[in-house]
Amino acid sequence: MITVEEVWSLLADHVRPLDSQRVSSGGAVGRVLAEDVRAGFDFPPFDRAMMDGYAVRSSDFERGPATLRPLGLSRAGAATELPVEPGTCVQINTGAPLPAGADAVVMVEKSAAAGDHVHLDDQPHPGQHVTERGAMRTRDDLVLRAGTRLTPGGLAAIVSAGVAEISVFRTPRVAVLVTGDELAHVEGPRAPDQIIDSNGTVLVGLIAEAGAAPIVLPAVGDDREALRARITEGLDCDLLCVTGGMSKGTHDFVPEILSTLGVQWHVTSLKMKPGKPTHVGRAPNGAWVLGLPGNPVSCAVCFLLIGRWLARGLQGLPTAPPGHFLGTVAADLPGNGPRPLYQPARWSPGPRGENWLTPSDWQGSGDPFGFATANALLIREAGAPPLPRGDSIRFIPFDESA
């Protein structure tokens, strides 16, 4: 039995990103950079006015405010070609390139018409209200590092730097295989001794949230031949998540079939609750296998603690959370048993802005409703004493940004 932390370091040692591919940067939200991205040109690409007003030569103001002859208007995308000669100025809009000759901007609020001239009540220093070309990045400066997951803001930076094509790691294909005679589909008939599968539903959602592509295989009962056929299909993907049949019951065939297909196990039992029967292994073709318990909460929690980090590692991201957050628990918690406990909870801002953790109403790992509104996992150590409401507790949020 190994702990979740031990699984994370095992993943760090063994999970490598998939191959990379070049893609158009515009649609790459959620992808992970396989190479550093460097600026395609200086940014800004020209000396840029930061205010609406007049582009001037600061030397015209050596003796104080000046009255100058305006030559026209310079806008970004419609910049004037006229150079600003001594005694002249050019009206300019925010964002426009500074015309040749000019070295400062006087705000429109400090201007007044004076016949065919304009009076500018200011004494600008060189560079006033101007952002110099290349002030933020010069060509080939780093924009984003390899290994960065592209948020909308990250993508915007890449596009701004003129980079139309980037190298990203391939999106992992993650097979979802739900097994067990006891399972009916919500759209189909249900025998009186069946329950409706929800593990397929939750895994598809969580796999997509982890940045991977879920591939749902048809569900299969507790039949050795059918299981073997579907599992073999699943091993064509980068990761196979198979639920149910992982324990030691009379019809729990899954680990045995995976072993006969050559899967080498890294993990066959986890020191945690829920989810003890979780398996992690690797097939001869390199595909990863995650065997998840059939109990709905166990399945979801173990995917979040292990499958999610495996899927992220295949994308070139770290294989463990960056650390735990500390929060305040909103309910009394009983003492914990001999295994570390990961309990679903709702994280929200508390009365004083603290991380406020409301444990989910959870009737054990077989309760499919205990995870419905959770967005975090509380962490209880093995043998932890009862924890009163208001005490500190460690937690991991689910969201992608953490």
Add this chain to the structure above:
Amino acid sequence: MITVEEVWSLLADHVRPLDSQRVSSGGAVGRVLAEDVRAGFDFPPFDRAMMDGYAVRSSDFERGPATLRPLGLSRAGAATELPVEPGTCVQINTGAPLPAGADAVVMVEKSAAAGDHVHLDDQPHPGQHVTERGAMRTRDDLVLRAGTRLTPGGLAAIVSAGVAEISVFRTPRVAVLVTGDELAHVEGPRAPDQIIDSNGTVLVGLIAEAGAAPIVLPAVGDDREALRARITEGLDCDLLCVTGGMSKGTHDFVPEILSTLGVQWHVTSLKMKPGKPTHVGRAPNGAWVLGLPGNPVSCAVCFLLIGRWLARGLQGLPTAPPGHFLGTVAADLPGNGPRPLYQPARWSPGPRGENWLTPSDWQGSGDPFGFATANALLIREAGAPPLPRGDSIRFIPFDESA
């Protein structure tokens, strides 16, 4: 000039969810329930074994451990029809329905073969290792409330309760219109006085993250007729986000055109930094309009603070964050000016599990790189004094779960 908080309460007063539609529950991740969801049947749907072992009559154990005659095996999906008579038992797997006559389960670990009988070294009370039918929900019990955004776990709960069809609010169609002669597309040619648009990129990503459907209109220059035509198209959507041309420059036509199209303004100037020129209004057909500054950081920050909550309100979600979180700032911050400041930052777990906020390297609102790795906004009050590293700071994370 009104504050962001005032905009939120204005949205609460005026934004109403779109119409609802019935959808198949399986694919509804991210949608928002328009009606309460109630259980389609009792859950569990039968008295359920919680352990692998033997289904027994507790009355057979009145004088202590018992030796019973096993009648067969009961599995979920392959339940036995045999009733358990006095002196008999049925082997049972976790999750299987308890056979008629049985009222308890003895764990397999407490069993030993005794010829064609089995010796069970236990003294079970009625209900031992059994979850009663309906223990978690009975038919018509509430599963999730109207107004809940469906996470993978929420959807799993709905499916488990046998609900194949749900009523959700329609996904808002949000038009993205980027304007300005200064803008080139990253895939196209760029004149020397142009920069590359990134507002379209960031808005598409943030709109999708807010649960809405982005519709990208072709970009348009600072031309009154072309702007009017595109804006008219955009008003066919539920929300039009238009960037650029919102200030008082010589070619800032957008608010004027929107006004001539009948848009009534709720907001024409925001008391915040960045993003003062932000406009919020409503067209005669009911479409909402969000006019965003053209500066990249202003555009992103104002969408996150206002557009995101407008889009969420149209889906039946609250129109404001649930509150602010408190964290620790990882760098010295200068004193703040006369308007509240919302500064991009990276939120991560700090050395002691605290919320740790690293301000983005941000050279003002025109810096398209200042938002690249941000996942939170720091909040500084108007006139706030300098804040040393290690002090408390309020923040709003971007992620959907908060």
